[in-house]
Structure formats: structure tokens, C-alpha cells
Amino acid sequence: MQGNPQNGELRAEIAIRVANIMRAAYDEANKLRNAHVVLRKLFVLNAAQMVKFLARLANHHLWIHQLGLCHILRKPVGKEEKQTNCLFHNYPLRSEMHAMEIFYSQWIIEERRLLNDLSSVPQNSPYLHMSTLISRALSHYAEYYDRLSQLAEQNIFLVFSAYWLNPVERSFFWLGGLKPSILFHLIPSDINDDQRREIEELKQQTVQRETELETIMYKVGATITVLMVTETMQGNPKNGDVRAELAIRVVDMMRAVFDEANKLRKYVMLRNLIVLNAAQMVKFLARVANHHLWIHQLGLYHMYSMGLA
Template sequence: MVYASPGTDASTDPDIDKNIRMTLRRLAQNREAARKSRLRKKAYVQQLEDSRMKLTQLEQELQRARQQGIIISTSGDQQRSTSENEALAFNMEYMRWLEEHNKQINELRSAVHTHAGDDDLQSIVSSVMAHHEEIFRIKGLAAKADALHVLSATWRTPLERCFLWLGGFRPSDLLKLLADQLEPLTEQQLASIYNQQQSSQQAEETLSQGMEIIQDSLAKTVASQLGRAGSSSPSNAADHTAAALGKIGDMESLLQQADDLRMQSLQKMQRVLTTRQSARALLLVSDYFSRLRALNSLWIARPQQ
């Protein structure tokens, strides 16, 4: 017969209890993580349902607006009414996008402050990035319908418009903001962001020059018809008008290239930064534009002398 000594029992019991406690703790942590995951999934499903309902309402309002535009329009005004309806639809779509964006940013901020795991944080970061891609897609469709409306950026506040470039932010400004405000960054990360900033500035300069060429050509086309109302033939006048409209249409291509550059800057930023740095970077960008909107509201509400 083999006997276990009392000393052996006394030395192994605490180890067994410790293992049990650790197992129970892991099980409790797993249950808590599963509970939070279910809550996030439930909130996400509800968010999708709310967005679907809002989108349905938007489509119904847009359909009514289009019907009213067709009813009240003459053949000469129908194109203008359609363009106005498309502009109205984009403005409403942007407001819907901004509302959803604010929800995602609040979720991201909460995850950063509560030190969520990298997997959960990456999931939220990916959702925010995909949401940015969505607004660029929507803007592209709006630019095809009315490039001038997208360039004017009337859906943004007046203060935001003071800082816009080709219907949006300058990628180089965004990269400079991150280099100045996002800490700590390694020397390699700073060098990569600096190189991206220089590359973005060169691309911005090229697109700006392209817009200047279009504007100069458009101005010359318009000026060429001054004082020739009685001397130009109807066909020549029609040709010049078509040429002028074509040059306005050329702006659509520049708008698309500018938005592509913006999206590429966000994507390159994400590749350079860690998951947590990417989360903080997205919060910085969102807070920057939120403060501009808040300042605009304060300006409007200021006491008048």
C-alpha cells in the first residue's frame, strides 16, 4: 500500500485551490466578455434598423420632392428642379451620414477610454473607416449630378467652408494635425507621416493647378461671347455654351481625384499607426471638425452690437 504523507497533502491543496480560483476567474471573464459582445451586437443591429428606417424615410421624402418638381416644372425648368432635388437629397444624406458618424465616434471614444481589447477596437476603427468610404462614394454620385453643388459645400457650416479644398479637407493638413497632436510616435512613424504629407502636398498642388486651368478656360469662354449677342450665329452661341458647360463638367473629375487622395491618406495613416493610435487619430480628426462646427454656432449666436 502507498500512503500519502500529511506534508504532501498540505503542500498541494493550496496549489489546487489556486488553479480552481484561476479557472473560475477566467470563466467569469469569458462570461463577461460574451455578455458585452451580445450587448454590442444587439446595439449594432438596432443601429442598423434605425438607419434603415431613416433611409426609407429619406427615400420617401426624395420621391415626393421629385414628384412635386415634375408637377410644377415646365419643360424649361424641369432640369433645374431635378438638379435642386438631387442637391437636396445629398444634403439630407450627408446629415444622415453625420449623425451615424457621431454615433460611431462616441462608441470609439468609449472603447478607447475603457481600454477595450485590440480586436474590439480594430472592429470599431474598421467601421469608422468604412463609413468614411461611404461618404466619398455618396459625394462621387452627387458630383456626377451637380459638381458645382459639391464644390460649394453648402451642407457644411460657413466656418468649415473657410478651410475646405475642392469640396473637402486637405490631406496634408490632416497629416500635419496628426504629426503635431498624436503622441507618442516613433521616429519611423513620424518620418512616414512626413513623407506622406510631402506627397499629398504635391498632389494637391497638381489638382489645384488643374482647377485653375479649368477656371481660366471657362472665364475665357464666357468672355469670348461678351458684346457678340447680335453678331454671333445661334450655332456658334450654342457651341460656346456647350463648351462652357463641358468645362464645368470637367470639375467632376478633379473632385473625384481629390476625394480619392483624401481616402488614400486615411488608409495610409491607418497602415502606419497601431490600432490604438489609429483610434485616437480618428478621434482627433472628428474633434477638429466638431470644434469648427461649434465655433460656427457660437459665431452665429454672438451678441450683436
Template sequence: MSRDPRGTAERTNRNVRAFEDFLQGWLVRQEHYLEELRSTLATCHESKEEDLRDLITRVLAHYQEYFEEKSRIANYDVFLVFSSPWCSSFERSFFWIAGVKPNLAFRLVSNSVEDLSGDQVERMKRLKAETMVEERELGDELARIQESVAAPPILELARRMARAEECAQVESAMEALKMDMGVVVANADMLRTRTAARVTDILTPVQNLKFLTALTEFQIKVRVVGSLLNR
């Protein structure tokens, strides 16, 4: 039996609105965290290390919350996180597999943390090399999936949708495509979160404050610029 297009559109709209509502609240909390990061960084020499670590943990948990909510809507329809209607075209210009590249973390560290030790520099280099290998593998996998869309049987079935059984075949093929793309997005998000966690393991608490401040400033700036360009 074919799906009701109107019902599907309504469910999609509800899911998009739910994510947009979550995102609005998340962005407000992000701005509050930026204020706290800046304030703590300015007085970090007066703070206990456990207090610095507590803030770092809370900021990382805040980002994890975003990925969990993103995973929920990706499980509903992975194409939504690729099109990201809640983002401006400027924001999407920074995207790689429905989000920023994991190696952005290394550029932010390079620009914001000036006091890396020799050991930290070497560990960052190794981590960056490993991350870039995984990025290439995921990029190749996504390219393989995208190429399959233009190849039989999907293309041929799409041309012959007059018969009901062939429509069902197209739906089945599209569901398989969604599943494959969903796996790639999940693995890309896992690489993003794992890379950030490993970077923070290398850095000291004060260095982490600098890194997380730079990351949050970057994301907010991109969001603001994108909003201005959309006016």
C-alpha cells in the same frame, strides 16, 4: 432645344435636399462614433486588438459613405459641391477643392499621437511630402480650369447669347467645364481618402483611435462653431 430653367431648378433643389437629408443622418452617426471612439480609447488597454481594428474599419467606412454620396451629387452638378450650401461659411473657409486639405491628417496626427516611433516619423514625413506634391498638382490643375473660364471661347460666347446656336455653344462649353472640374474634385477626394488610408496603415490600432478621435472632434467642432456663427 434649350432646357427648362424651372425644371432644372426643381431637380437641383431635390438633389440638394436629398444630400442634406443624408448629411443629417450621417452627422448623427458621426457623433455616435465619436462617443464610441472616446469610450474605446479610454479602455483600450482592456480591449482585444481585433475589436480596435473593427471599430477603425467601421469609422473609415463611415467616412467613405460620405464621399460616395458626395460623388453622386457632384456627378449631377459639380458646382454644388464647390458652393456646398449645406455647410456654413465658417466650414467652407477650411475647404480646398470642395473639401479639407489632405495634409490636415498630418497636423491631427502631430497633435494627437505622442508615441510615434522613429520609423513611423520618417514614413509620415515621406507620405506628407508626396501628398503635398499631389495637392500642388491638383491646385494647379484647378487654377488652369478656372482661368479658361475667362478666356475665349467661353467669355466671347457668353457675350453673344442672342442667337440660339450660340446659346447651345455656351451650354456645351459649360458642360465641358463641369466635366473638367468634376475630374479635379474626384481626384481630390481620392487623394483625401488615400492619404487617410495610408496614415492609418502607418499607425498602430491605439494610435489610430487617437487620430480618428481627433479628426472627428475637429469636424464636429467646426460644424458647431459654424452653426453658432450663422445665428
């Protein structure tokens, strides 16, 4: 809105402000971890209990680390072959990752074209022209999340790692993609009172559902801890069959959370399509594309400035 989005000085200033905010949040999170996870436990537990607690803490991390190694080093598993050491299907990992990286680089190029076309639509443009652009934009984002859903079926951990994104993009990653409530900051200002009421109601519903999904994701982490402790108490913590069986349950839960988050993203976008008129929807979709491309460019700026690209 303030000019050329390629302005290097403005991008650098914004990147510094975002970095400072994120660094402050990280510092506060570290203080919380130190205060509640270790120091408070040190005062509450006796020495023997503290030893058990720290052993479980180390085992929890190593259990997740081993699951990750299983995921990286997995071997092809035939239909008749029992899965013991690993839980994933026989898809080549590097091929999956490379294909997603290529897809995303091409998808970004198309998003730039899309932003240019959306931004150049005249106010008095024919409805048919605007509706065609809207359909093209919705199809563009649907293609991205359809591709993610395919990847999730193959390997949900790859989806949550978001390895194809740059560091700044990953910082804004939420349960497999864009956090839906962000979209409400991109609604154009030229809406009437009835539209504003509908959008506000949708926003409240969205925030509530986001909180529910974040709670479910928290429970996934808690489930990993419970499964790890159960496995350790029942026998050899390196038992491959047990680890694979328990990990499959975790994978299923993570995939379910991702699917629900995708449904919420789609629901919010389609509800906005119903509430906004064609001209407003064009503005909204232009802001959505610009928002993502700004973050993408900030990430590239960060990588170049740090000598990472």
C-alpha cells in the same frame, strides 16, 4: 484635449481668433485684387485698352452668372432632345439639395456617436474591438464622399458650392471636402521614429499633390475666361448652344479635379492606416472626428450669435 468640447467660452474665444485670422487674409486678398487687377492695369494700359479690359472683366462675371442661372433654372432634357440652353441631366434641383441636407444632418449625428465610441476605447482594448471601430469610422467617411461623388455626377456645381455646410465649415472646404494635409496635424504623438519618417514622406507627397490640384483648378478658371472671350469673338455671346458646349467642358474639368482630390483624401487615410498601429489609428480617427465636429459647432455658434439660425 483640454476638456469638454462643448465649453462655450473656449469655443467663443477660438471662433474670434479664427475670424480675425480669416478677416486679415480676406483684407490682404482684397489689397492684391485692387493693386494687380485694376490699379496696375490702369498705369500699364492706355484708355482704349483699359475700356476693352473692363468690358471683358464685366463679361467674364456675367458669363459665369448666366451659367449659374442655367444651372438653377434648367429644364428636363430627354435622351432624344438636343441640349441647347442648359447642360445638366434631368434631376430635380431642389430634390437633390434637400436630400443632401437630410443626409448630412443624419451623418453628423452618427459622427458624434462615432467620436464618443472612439474616445472611450481603453488602451488595452482587444484588437478585434479596435479594428471594428476603425472599420466603422472609415466606412462612415467613405459613405460621405461616396454621396458627394453621386452628387458630382448629377451636378458638380452643387458639390463645389457646399450649400449643406454652415458658413464656418465652408470656409475650410477644399476641392469638395477636407484638405488632406490637415490630417497630419491630427496624428497622435506616440509614434516611433520609423513611423514619423514615413508620415513625413507622405506629408510631402500630399502637399505636392495638393499644389498640383490647386494649379489645375486655377487653370479651370483660366479656361472659363478663354472660352468666354472665344465665344464673344465668334459671335453672339448669348448663343445657348455655344455656351452649353463650352460649359460642358468646364464641368468635365471640375469633376476630374474633384475626383482626383477624393483619391488623394482616400490615399492619405489608407496610408495612415498602414503606418499606424490599431491603438494609434483609433486616436487618430477620434481626432479627425473631433476636428470636424469642432468646426461644425463653431459654425453653429457663429450662426446663432449672428441670429442666422
